[in-house]
Amino acid sequence: MTQETLAEAPYLDVAAPTFSIRSQAVLDAREASWYARTNYGIAVLRYDDVMKLLRHPKLRQGSYRWPELSDVHGGLFARWWGAMLLSQEGETHSRLRRMANPAFSPKLITELRPKFQALANKLIDGFAAKGECDFIAEFTEPYATGVICDLLGLPFETWRELADIAAEMGLALGVTFKQDLATVEAATARLLKYAEDLVALKRANPSDDFVGMLVQANADKSQLSDQELLDMIVLAIFGGIDTTRNQLGLAMATFIEHPEQWALLAEQPDLARAAVEEVMRVRPTVTWVTREATEDFTYNDLPIKAGTTIHLFSQSATSDPAVFPEPGFDITAERKPHFGFGGGAHHCLGHFIARGDMTEALKLLAQRLKNPRFNGEVKWLADSGNTGAITLPIAFDPA
Amino acid sequence: MKVDVDMSICLLHGQCVIAAPEVFSFDDDGGLVWVAEVDEAQRADVEAAADACPEQAILLG
Numbered sequence A: 001m002t003q004e005t006l007a008e009a010p011y012l013d014v015a016a017p018t019f020s021i022r023s024q025a026v027l028d029a030r031e032a033s034w035y036a037r038t039n040y041g042i043a044v045l046r047y048d049d050v051m052k053l054l055r056h057p058k059l060r061q062g063s064y065r066w067p068e069l070s071d072v073h074g075g076l077f078a079r080w081w082g083a084m085l086l087s088q089e090g091e092t093h094s095r096l097r098r099m100a101n102p103a104f105s106p107k108l109i110t111e112l113r114p115k116f117q118a119l120a121n122k123l124i125d126g127f128a129a130k131g132e133c134d135f136i137a138e139f140t141e142p143y144a145t146g147v148i149c150d151l152l153g154l155p156f157e158t159w160r161e162l163a164d165i166a167a168e169m170g171l172a173l174g175v176t177f178k179q180d181l182a183t184v185e186a187a188t189a190r191l192l193k194y195a196e197d198l199v200a201l202k203r204a205n206p207s208d209d210f211v212g213m214l215v216q217a218n219a220d221k222s223q224l225s226d227q228e229l230l231d232m233i234v235l236a237i238f239g240g241i242d243t244t245r246n247q248l249g250l251a252m253a254t255f256i257e258h259p260e261q262w263a264l265l266a267e268q269p270d271l272a273r274a275a276v277e278e279v280m281r282v283r284p285t286v287t288w289v290t291r292e293a294t295e296d297f298t299y300n301d302l303p304i305k306a307g308t309t310i311h312l313f314s315q316s317a318t319s320d321p322a323v324f325p326e327p328g329f330d331i332t333a334e335r336k337p338h339f340g341f342g343g344g345a346h347h348c349l350g351h352f353i354a355r356g357d358m359t360e361a362l363k364l365l366a367q368r369l370k371n372p373r374f375n376g377e378v379k380w381l382a383d384s385g386n387t388g389a390i391t392l393p394i395a396f397d398p399a
Numbered sequence B: 001m002k003v004d005v006d007m008s009i010c011l012l013h014g015q016c017v018i019a020a021p022e023v024f025s026f027d028d029d030g031g032l033v034w035v036a037e038v039d040e041a042q043r044a045d046v047e048a049a050a051d052a053c054p055e056q057a058i059l060l061g
C-alpha cells in the first residue's frame, strides 16, 4: 500500500464529543479497511489485526507521555505516572511485573471469593426492598471500591473516601487536567500516604495477602524499591476501581436489553463466568487501548513511522461479524477471546480479581433482582476511550 | 519437572516469558518456545509463570 492509499483510508474524528465507537461510521470504516486515520494517528478496527498488534514488538504502551502532552511537568502525579507499571517497557516493566505477580495470583482469589459474595449481598440488602436503585451509586461503585478495600485489608467503611480520592486523581485523565492540577496533586499525595501506612502495617505484621505479598517482594530492594512498592499499590487502587465500576454497569445495561439472558443466568448460576466474558466482548468498558510505534516499520503494507499513535479498537474488533458470525448477546455461545483486558505484555494484571469479583456479583444479582428494567434517564460517559454509565436508575422485582 | 503449554488456548501474551525468561521465549516468527524438561532449581520460576499466565495454559508435570 502506498502513502496515497493511506490518505484514502476512512477518517474518524475520535475527539468529537459525539464520536461513538459503536457508530455506523466505525462499522463502515471496518468494512472498508483494517484501519482508519484519526486525529491522533491511526485506529485499528479488525479482530486479527488488533490481536497481532497487541503483541507487536515494535509497539509500546501509548499513554506514557500524557502529563507532558497536557502541559504538566513534574509534580507527584506526573512522577507516579511515568514510573508506574503501565508506562514502563522492556526490562523495567518485566521486573516490576515479576515482582507484582504473586500479589495478583489466581490462588489468592479463592480466598477472596466468600468476601466478594458477602459484599455483594450486603449491598443488595441495602436496596432490595425498595425494588429500585441507582445501580452505579448503590452497587457498582461501592462494590468495585469495596473489593479493593478487601484486597488491601481495609475496612469496608473506607470505601467512600477511597472512591473520592480515586475520582479526584482521575481528573488527571480529563482534558481539564492542567486546571485541576492542585486537586490531582492533593489526591495523589493522600493515596501515596494511604499506601505508606498500609506498608508500615504489613511490615509490622507480615502476612500472605495482597499488600503482604508486595512487601515480601520489596524485601530485596534491588528488585522492588520502596517507591516502586508504593507506586504499585497506588496503581492497583487507581486502575481497579473505575474499570470494575464501569464494566459491571455495562453488564447490567446489556442484560436489561436481553431479559431472556438474565433469566437464564438466574436459572444457571454457573453461566456467570461466561457471562462476564460475553459482556466484555460486546460492551467492554475499555473500548480501545493505545500504543506508540518505537521505530519505523511496515504492517499490512502500511508504513508506520516511529512515534505514531495506534488506537487498537477492542470494541470494534470483537463485534466484527467476520469473526463472530453469530451476532447478538448469548452467554452460552462459544466465542473467540475478547480484548477487554488488553493483551500482550501489558495484559491486565488485575484480571483474575476482576473476573472473580464480577462473576460473584452477577451470580447473586441475577438470583435476587428479577426483571431488571431502566427506571429513568441513564447518564453515560462518552462512548469511546473508557466508557460506562455514571448513573443507572433501575427497577426490579425483588426475589 | 516437565513443562508443557496447551497451544490451543495460549494467546501469546508472553507473560511466561516475563516470569521465566530462561524457560520460555519467542522465536523470530513470534512463536512460543519452551524448555520441556527443567531441573528443580527452576521450579519456582516455572510455577510463577504458570500462575501468571492469563489463559492458564501452562501445564506442569
Ligand code: HEM
Pocket: A061, A062, A085, A086, A087, A097, A235, A236, A237, A239, A240, A241, A243, A244, A247, A285, A286, A289, A290, A339, A340, A341, A342, A343, A345, A346, A347, A348, A349, A350, A351, A353, A354
Ligand atoms: C473490569 C475491570 C478491569 C478492566 C476492564 C481492566 C482492563 C485493563 C486493560 C485493558 C489493561 C491494559 C491497558 C493497556 O494495555 O494499555 C489493564 C492493565 C492493568 N490493570 Fe486492569 N482492568 C480491570 C481491573 C483491574 C483491577 C481490579 C486491577 C487491580 C487490582 C487492575 C490492574 C491493572 C494493572 C496494574 C494494569 C497494568 C499492567 C501492565 O502494564 O503490565 N485492573 N487493565
Ligand code: HEM
Pocket: A062, A063, A066, A086, A169, A170, A172, A173, A174, A175, A235, A238, A239, A240, A243, A286, A287, A288, A289, A290, A385, A386
Ligand atoms: C489499569 C487499567 C487502565 C486501563 C485499562 C486504561 C485504559 C485506558 C484507555 C482505554 C484509554 C483511552 C485510550 C487512550 O487514549 O489511551 C485510556 C486513556 C487514558 N488513561 Fe488509562 N487505563 C488504565 C489505567 C490508567 C491509569 C491508572 C491512569 C492514571 C491516572 C490512566 C490514565 C489515562 C490517561 C491519561 C489517558 C488519556 C486520556 C485521553 O486521551 O483522553 N489510565 N486509558
Ligand code: SF4
Pocket: B005, B009, B010, B011, B012, B013, B014, B015, B016, B017, B032, B052, B053, B054, B055, B056, B057, B058
Ligand atoms: S503467558 Fe500463557 S498465554 Fe501467554 S504466551 Fe505464555 S503460555 Fe501463552
